[in-house]
Amino acid sequence: MEIQRVILNNIGLFENLEIALAPTEQNPSNITVFVGNNGAGKTSILKALATSLSWFTARLRTEKGSGTPILEDAILNKANGASIEIEVCHSSITPNNPDHIDYRSKVEYLKWTLAKNRKGRKSQYTSNLGDCTRLASLYRDALTHDDQISLPLIAFYPVERVVLDIPLKIRTRHTFGQLDGYDNSLSQGVDFRRFFEWFREREDTENESGISPDLLNKLRPLYKEIPDVWQYLNELQASARDRQLTAARTAISQFMPYLENLRIRRKPRLHMAVDKNGETLNVAQLSQGEKSLMALVGDIARRLAMLNPALENPLAGDGIVLIDEVDLHLHPSWQRSLCHRLIQTFPNCQFVLTTHSPLVISDCKNVLVYTLTNSELRQIPSQYGQDANMVLLDVMDTSIRNEKIDTKLKDLLEAIQDDNLAQAQELLTQLTEELPPNHLELVKAKLLLCKQELRHASH
Structure with missing residues (x-):
């Protein structure tokens, strides 16, 4: 599932704005990036997409579910009403059980419009959510016949996603069924508490059917004395690994290769531990940038794993991910490789990003980049391989020095x-x-x- 185009009428600063999103013929990657000064309207575009998509996730859950309405504050000043129209390209839903029919055998193009009028005003815009309802109904029908069907990830990570703490105790238990992969996915951003709880529950199940990593490390000295036993224990451990946990661990290691063996430890108190350059640390000891990136990547991987229970590699699931200020708290070296790692780790997800960093848009081929200036949208040529100072000057209209x-x-x-x-x-x-x-x-x-x-x- 991909958004091909979005049209904003009287939303935020935009009277009428039409945007094509990657992949396109000229930009075959799955990443679109918006750059511009603070207040240029980048966040308004992401929020509009999240608002429209919320109606799809709501109606996937229940036939008459209601998503987030357009807020009156989001309507352009002096306008009587506003609308958000998106066009979606959607490929076939294929059941995992070959005995069931293929519900759709070709690519479909759907579009829906969400409108809002000011109180006491008439407007030319009206909502038309027919295709949204029909698409959600297709998924509900598929789930009725095959509860292992894959669902698309829909997620929005706002700038307020900063991770300040990691819970030591879980006071409210949550469920982690397939549709729970949409919980707060468009309204809250990163939820490390939910990630911690999910990870602990999956790891408990994993340890019940295998050997805990801590025990395996204690048995390591037996390697030289009884190599056959050591090999058997490793094979047993590998076969018992939880596919969903493996997806989360793999995603995090793709972005931060120096972090290994993410796990839950009970002593001296309940906490999440990780090995950093060979040293075991409480995740709370990591830097703010490391925690933020781990929480973001871990949350995307967790939701993909929940929504794609039958996929051998849940990271190959598809979906739409919106991230505001994707460079937030990241070291320049991480910013430089960010788009490449998103594509490498989540190859079938469509990403729509905003950034203030020239490094994000200059180190990955085929990324579709737009600049926003005074409510005007302009597509710019590829910045791949461009000097960061030149990107600052030419794209971001910012001097490279005082x-x-x-x-x-x-x-x-x-x-x-x-x-x-x-x-x-x-x-x-x-x-x-x-x-x-x-x-x-x-x-x-x-x-x-x-x-x-x-x-x-x-x-």
Whole structure:
């Protein structure tokens, strides 16, 4: 399931905005990225998509379910009403049981419109959710005949997804059935508490049918003495591994390879542990960036695992994932590889992202990138392989250095090129007092000035 196009009428800052989302013919990746200044409307686009998709997940649960309405505050000022229209491309639902029929044998294109009028006003926009209801009904019909059918992930991770704590105790137990993969998926973002509870429950089941990792490590010294027994124990452990847990562990290790063996420990108190570069740590000891990324990736993997119970690799499930400010709390090296790892780890999910980082859009081929400026949307050419400073200048309209210093450096270079050596020397003296001695542009300017002075001295 993929969104092909969204049309916003009087939503946020946009009077009329039509957006095609990747994959497209020119951009075959499954990632669309919006960049722009704060207040440009990036978040409004994601929220509009989440609002429209909420009606699909609600009607998948129950025939007459209601999703999130368009808020009156989201309507463009002075407009009487607003609408969100999305067009969805949806491929066939194939039951896992070959005795059952294939409910749809070809790709279908569906669209639905959600509208909202201001109180006491009339508007040209009306809701039409017929295709949304029909698509949800197809899934409910498939689930009726095969409770192992795969469902598409639909999730929105807002900027408020910061992970501040990890629970030590679970006071309210939740269920983890297939449809529970949609719980709070469009309204709450990352829920580490739910992830912790789900992980603990799956691991308890896994340990019941196999050997706990801690016990296996204690038996490691037997390897040299009884190699056949050690091999048997490892094979037993491998066969007992929970497929859903394996998906979560695999996803996290794809993004943070130095983290291994994520697990629940009971002593000295209940907590989640992980091995970082060979040292066992409480997950709460990780940095905010590490916890945020682990929670985000873990939550996507958890939901995919729940929604695709019969897939050998649940990470291959499809769906639509919206992430606001995807670079939040991430080190530049993580930002650089983020799109590539999303594609590699979740190959069949469509991602719609917003970012302020030039590194996110310059290190992955075929990503569809839009800039937003004064409510105007513009698709930009691929930034793959582009220098991050050039992306800052050309795409994000941001100087690569302090503007005052940048002006002085430009004046210095112009003075050198114009053979105005006295002015150049004065500017160089000023900059030398302000900048560190190893400043690259300053070093270059000194060399150029020295060459000009030598050339003049030889004449």
